[in-house]
Amino acid sequence: MRNLLRSASGVARDIARIAAAPPAGEQVEEVLSLLYRVIPYDAAWLGLIDDTHQRYTGLVNVGYDDRTRHYFDTRELREQVDRCALNTSPAPQCIRDTSFPFDELPVWSEYYRPAGLFGGMAVGLFTRDRRHLGMLLISTDDWGNPTDEARDLIGALAPRIAAVVDPTRTVTELARIVRDALGGVVLTGGGRTLPLCGLPGHELLSEGSALLGAAARQHAQGGGCVSFLWPASRIDDDERDSLDDDERDSLVQVVVLGCPPYPSRLVAVVVRPPPAARPRLTRYELTVLSMLLDGWPEQRIAGAMGLSVYAVVETTERIVYRLGTRDRHAALLRAARQGWFIPHGFGGTPA
Amino acid sequence: MADLPPGAAELVSEVERITALPGDATDRVPELLTVLHRLVPYAGSVMQVLNPERREFEMLGEFGYGEPTLAYLRSSEYYHEMELLGMDRDRPPMCLRDAPVPPAELASWAEHLEPAGFREGVGITLFTPDGRHLGLLSLHTDDPAYPSDAARDFLGMLTPLIADAVDPMRSLVTLSRIVADAQAGVVLTRAGNVLSIPGLPGHPLLAIGSAVLEVAAASLTEGSGYHSFLCPHRPAGGTEGHVRITVLPCPTSTPIHLLAMVLTSPAGDLRGLTRRELEILGLLVDGWSNQRIASRLVIAQRTVAAHVEHILSKLNAPSRTLAAVRALRRGLYVPRLLARSDR
Incomplete structure (x- = not known):
């Protein structure tokens, strides 16, 4: 036992080294091969849950045949994970630990056993804020293997393994480059939102909200990082007359950060606006x-805003004056760089 | 069985969670020490980070010691004593009973800790995965039976995590992955100094006082996100080209004196924009008129207009303003200070 714990400590160090090294693309393979020092396994598989929580997607497979590997990606496996509560508890389980007859698990009776994989364990992987992230499955040809000790050691290593494979870790640090954040979310390519570890959500950033739609459109236009202003509260139609109000208190600054390793992913963060810095x-x-x-022509702006072209020209001149620049080009660049604009909806003001 | 302490997996999860908390290491240490109490029922605990220049430990957090003991733990004598014990090397946790010398010969023990009522203790040396010495965590108990061998060995498993929690550079290494093809990088401090990033080499363009770092620092006053631009560069033995510079403000999980991380990577797709066009884009991004650009570059206004025409078609932009906005967002420009014609 002592030797096993010592070697698990060595594995923990090696995982830390892998986690700290620049990503070489084979980090997960390396982690699985390290686990062999704790359990001499015959097969091991690690998969991540997809955004919709329907099924797992395998990241690495060592030793399972194609039929079994494909089965791991099905909803059926997902249901068996649920049944064993591996998606809600970080406790590792051997097949012998199930609270019901293990013959009721198709993955055991139809896949593992026919392949001669009589022993094995599974452990759920969770993010640091305890969201279910994925599964680690290990099989051996011996019912008694892994031992309870080895099982528990793998369970103790699992949070570290999760940290290596968690794709939101980099994204979490990215969100933290924004100071004075009020809240933030990750926006996936499918339009879904994921929470950010250590940063609360925000009412403006709910799934399907107008703000997130604007964030996705702004990002699609420019890529990289975009910042803009957004009304902190809904605009009521009867308030629309007060066009000349100073809005500095009723707007929040939004920062949209593209996450280059995942082109379909964005981080949107709502920031407390720096009070006096912005012109009126x-x-x-x-x-x-x-x-x-x-790049809208004045005519189109006039149509969208329900104003005369003359009024738009006048507004543009006032904007240039208020931004303190020598011409319209300089004013627009200043506004773009500082994020001093409210993205328009499809032809109207956001509401 | 069960040399593994009860709730081991839960403990690892807890420490992992604390490691990920934002804020300074000093914010994370008290939580860390609280969780470790479940593993070792200590009466005193102290987290110290190494000041390599002074060869002393600085306190990040402590619990349960009197002032004379703390003064000794901060002294260079104590650091020297730890060196003699081999606690300046990356090694498994060591209990007092494992020490290579009798406790009576250790001044910290004989003159401070034992008279204060402590009977056992464990020292955990903290190193980064790339071998930087970070510091020392010590847990002292008033019962010679604790920490048990199992708890000591389990601490060995936690050591890389504990090191992460106090490593000021750890979150920068994670963040640097945003630039997937980063080739070099530095951390810029508020005082204008430059620190290296573990695992990434430096770059001649990123030296203290360089124009790139000046532009990088200036970009931080604009907006709240990250910034990217191009810099002309001829690598040793290579041909004239550009490198991409990305400026990432340091996350809130790093110490306040760190300002930004500046990374270099390959320039990427320049959409056929020439060096001169990228420089003109840099001036357009600054809001300059064609006339001002012409006098700056000492060329005719119609030459500038011709360059701008090419830029519009390469960026598929209907106006010079829109071309500049697109160039700004995609980092497809050379800032004025970095233009060759300026140097």
Whole structure:
């Protein structure tokens, strides 16, 4: 036992080394091969749960045949994971530990046993904020293997393994480059949101919200990192007349950070706006600014805002004056760089 | 069985969670010490980080010691004593009973800890995976039976995690992965100094006082996100080209004196933009008029207009303003200070 714990300590160190090294693409393979020092296994598999929590996607497979490997990606396996509560508890389980007759697990009776894999264990992987991330499956040809000790050691190593394979870790640090954050979420390619570890969500950032739609459109246009302003509360139609109000208190700054390793992923963070730093611009002017930044001609802006072309020209001149620049080009660049605009919806103001 | 302490997996999860908390290491240490009490029923605990220049330990957090003992733990005598015990090397946790010399010969023990009522203890040396010496965690008990051998060995398993929790650079290494093809990088401090990033080499463009770092620092006053731009560069023995510079503000999980991480990577797809066009884009991004650009570059205004025409078609932009906005967001420009014609 002592030797096993010592070697597990060595494995923990090696996993830390892998986690700290620049990603070489084979980190997960390396981690699985390290586990062989704790359990001399015949097969091992690690998969991550997809965004919809329907099924797992295998990251690495060592030793399982194709039929079994494909089975791991099915909803059926997902249901068996549920039944064993491996998706809610970080406790590792051997096949002999199930609270019901293990013959009721198809993965055992139809896949493992026919392949001569009589022993084995499974452990759920969780993010640091305890969301289910994936599964680690290990099989041996011996019912008594892994031993209870080896099983528990793998269980103790599992959080470290999860940290290596957790794709949101880098994203979490990315969100933290934004100071004074009020809240943030990860936006996936499918339009779903994921929470960020250590940063609360925000009412403006709920799934399907107008803000997240605007964030995705802004990102699609420019890539990289975009910042813009957004109303902290809904605009009521009867308040629309007060076009000249100073809006500095009722807007939040939004920062949209593209995550290059995952082109379909974005982080949207809502920030407390730095109070006096921004020039006095109305909500209306900030919306016109976003249309100008999209290259809309004055005619189109006039149509969208329900104003005369003359009024739009006048507004543009006022924007240039208020931004303190020598011309319109410089004003627009200043607004783009500082994120001083409110993305317009499809032709109207966001509401 | 069960040399493994009860709730071992849960303990690892807890320590992993604490390691990921934002804020300074000083915020994480008290939580860490609280969790470790479940493993070792200590009466005193102290987390110390190494000050390599002074060869002393600085306290990140402590519990259960009197002031004279703390003063000794901070002294260079104590550090020297730890060196003699081999606690300046990456080694498994060591209990007092494992020490290569009798406790009576250790001043810290004979003159401070034992008179204070401590009977056992374990020292855990903290190193980064790339071998940087970070510090020392000590847990002292008033019962010679604790920590048990199993708890001591289990601490060995936790050591890399504990090291992560106090490593100021750890979250920077994680963040640097945002630039998947980063080739070099440095950390810029608020005082204008440059620190290296573990696992990444430095770069001649990123030296203290360099124009790139000046532009990088200036970019931080704009918006709250990260910034990217191009810099002309001729690698040793290579041909004239560009490298991409990415400026990432340091996350809130790093010490406050660290300002930003500046990384270099291959320039990527430049959409056929020439060096001169990328420089003109840099001026457009600054809001300059064609006239001002012409006098700056000492070329005719119609030459500038011709360059801008090429830029518009390469960026598929209907106006110079939109071209500049696109160039800004994609980092497809050379900032004014980095233009060759400026140096």
